[in-house]
Amino acid sequence: MASREVYSGSERKLLLAFDVGTTYSGISYSILDPGKEPEIQGVHKFPGQEIAGGTAKLPSIIYYDKNGKVRAVGAEAEGDNVEVTADEENWHKVEWFKLHLRPKSSDLEASAGHLKPLPLGKTVVEVLSDFLKYLKTCAEQYIQEVHPGIGSDVWDGREIHYILSHPNGWEGPQRALMRQAAEKAGLVSSTGRNQLTFITEGEASLNRCIEKGLMTGSVRTGEGISIVDAGGGTLDISAYACMPDGKKFEEIAEAQCHFKGSIFVTEAAEEHLKTFLKGSKFHNDIPSMKQYFDKTTKCSFRASEPNDPHYIRFGSARDKDVKYKITAGKLRLEGATVASFFEPSIKCIVDGVLAQRAIAHKPISNVFLVGGFAASDYLFSKVKEQLEPRGLHVFRPDTQINKVVADGAISGILDKPVGTRVSRYSSGVICSTLFLPFLPEHVKRRNTCFGALNGQLVIPGYFEIILGRNVQVLETQEFRSTIISRGRNLDDVRNATMEVICYRGKLGKEKQEWVDNDQRNYHEVCTIEANLSNIPIPMHFGPSGPYYEVEIEVVLLFGLTELKAQIAWTENGVEKRGPAEIIYDTDI
Structure with missing residues (x-):
């Protein structure tokens, strides 16, 4: 670099x-x-x-x-x-x-x-x-x-x-x-x-690859690259492309995360051993077999020898049982059996990369496999074998950088290579919207309407989208959502609260607008709270008497590595800003 x-x-x-x-x-x-x-x-x-x-x-x-x-x-x-x-x-x-x-x-x-x-x-x-x-x-x-x-x-x-x-x-x-x-x-x-x-x-892995000068000429000229960080627990798949300035990178598709890392290959081997050795005197030796598989067999397995048997050492030379393929303290595993343990992870990577390419904002032509699990020759060769016929060039950077994330995290602060990120789902707020009798979707929900303090007839359960799914967002790009707070007492409107909701389902934009179309796929992202004590709050008069009303905007930054929020309001024709607190439900 x-x-x-x-x-x-x-x-x-x-x-x-x-x-x-x-x-x-x-x-x-x-x-x-x-x-x-x-x-x-x-x-x-x-x-x-x-x-x-x-x-x-x-x-x-x-x-x-x-x-x-x-x-x-x-x-x-x-x-x-x-x-x-x-x-x-x-x-x-x-x-x-x-x-x-x-x-x-x-x-x-x-x-x-x-x-x-x-x-x-x-x-x-x-x-x-x-x-x-x-x-x-x-x-x-x-x-x-x-x-x-x-x-x-x-x-x-x-x-x-x-x-x-x-x-x-x-x-x-x-x-x-x-x-x-x-x-x-x-x-x-x-x-x-x-x-x-x-x-x-995923982003840290990209940063490290950039920092080490591993980007090919085609990537530098704008072709997309898929970064597959294959770790112990998760497979993180991210897609980026170089921006026109030749320096910054932009995310070009939704990032993915799957529980298909290397530990699940070992878990599959353990499940196989439990079934195969059930009822035998060797069943209690499974923990030591699992450890040997994890440290040795899994790491040495290669595509060039998929039919060759592999042996798991676990006992003494006296341990022997032909029925269970055990000789001299070694259990024989057929190559095809070992290969089956890897298959879910391989399929996950291949399917994930292809799915990402299908929705990417720019064409993807290169795949970088990084992370500790990427050191597996079998994993790399099978992913390469399945993706290259589909027009994707698969690379594995030098194994010396298989622990790339920590370095890439530092590079993210020093070099700030990524300037644009992609939303993984639609974000918005669930609110009430003004009833319009000429709209069929409103008429369908006429029985849910109620009268607001200002006398207007409104429909609850409306999802107002602030940011759609798979949208590229600049780090400095602001998104706004209006909060109108009304109450009989002044204290009722001094504290503004807004729940940010995401939609994780598959409905199109128009269908997403009504929560009752797919209620189970709307989830709370966070709650944003702000104190409005320093904002003038006027009194209004409605059909049922006086009330207080204040209108503010919540300003959201989705393009950073963390969501940021402020409030904004207009006072004497001038926009002013104030702090807002983001609260997450951590009861996971």
């Missing part, structure tokens, strides 16, 4: 990105010094690692003792001595905790059947907080060790800007819970100077 502009701030600052993955996590950072060009660096050494020189990722694992105290985290939780102690003292192992944040209203919920409940009454905020606290400690130790003097200074009251990545399917409630966890871990506070922002894993 071309050199960056030097940091123009007046004092040193630290950017710190945590990529909390389902199975592995990573940390990247950049020390910003005034007048110097920022550089993205990664944490490559964690406590408990046996690999000389370290590695850029650590296991997303926590052990709690029976009293709920953290006893081991990350690589330290995988040591033999820890496993023995954990067994003897009844510690609780927590993994895949990230998936407990998943949106319950989506198809992700239906795919999460294998997810174990968190132990000891722990909430996902508490577990994530403990893990973030550990990541912060690891980052602090590493930065101080690698950057003598400077490394200590950045932790001594300097501003730290944290960036947390999350799957494409995580929304406002999930980010709100992540923010709670970050506050509980001491990363940020409501009164402190530290910042916290979020980025999707």
Whole structure:
């Protein structure tokens, strides 16, 4: 990538990105010094690692003792001595905790059947907080060790800007819970100077590919690219194209998120073993078989040898049973059987990319497969085999960047490569609309009408669309929705509330306008609240007496990585702005 502009701030600052993955996590950072060009660096050494020189990722694992105290985290939780102690003292192992944040209203919920409940009454905020606290400690130790003097200074009251990545399917409630966890871990506070922002894993992956100069000439000239971030838990599929200036990128289709990551290949293998070994003396060996499959068989499986058998080591040389294909402590799995475990993930990627191409605002010609699961030669070869005959070029960047998200999160702050994002669903408000007797849809709902305080006849259950589905939105683009607040008492109208609703169904725009056409597919996004005490609120007179009425506009920014809101009103011909609070229902 071309050199960056030097940091123009007046004092040193630290950017710190945590990529909390389902199975592995990573940390990247950049020390910003005034007048110097920022550089993205990664944490490559964690406590408990046996690999000389370290590695850029650590296991997303926590052990709690029976009293709920953290006893081991990350690589330290995988040591033999820890496993023995954990067994003897009844510690609780927590993994895949990230998936407990998943949106319950989506198809992700239906795919999460294998997810174990968190132990000891722990909430996902508490577990994530403990893990973030550990990541912060690891980052602090590493930065101080690698950057003598400077490394200590950045932790001594300097501003730290944290960036947390999350799957494409995580929304406002999930980010709100992540923010709670970050506050509980001491990363940020409501009164402190530290910042916290979020980025999707799909966008972070794009940023990293750009930063490493991996974009082909055709992409630079405007052809679309599909980024498939294949991780441990989720498959995140995103589509982008280079904008005419040759620098910025625009999202060109709705982002996707699927529960079809690498852990589900292992889960499929476990289900097969449970069925195959049912009633045998080897049934209790399934956990060790599963572990061997996950660490070895799954990683070494290749398309060039799909019919070759694979062997799972689990016992001693004396273990033998021809009926169960076990010889010398090794269970034989046919290649076709192993391939079947991968099939749902492969199909998900192929179908997802093709569906995205069908609705994209620009033609897509290239596919980049990144993430830890992308290291699977079998996955890559089968995706390539199925997509290339359909005119798509499939690439897998250097395996050295298979933990791309943390670096891409830092790049998102430094370089801001993405200037346009795409809405994933229609957003709007459910309100009452003026009854018009010449409109058939109004006449159909005549029996639901009621009289407003101003005497007008209105129909409830109208969905006023603020932003449609699959629409490209600039970061600075504003959307507005009018709130008219009426009440008999002045106090009744001093606090304005608006529920932002999304429609996730398949009806066209006109049918979406009436909630009773598809009621179950309307879901609350958030509630926006604003105090109107500083706004003049006049009295009016209606058929049933005096009332107060005020009209304001809620100004929404959908094009950022998080939804932002303000209120606007006109006073003496001049528009004024005020703050608005966004509240998410985090009871997930």
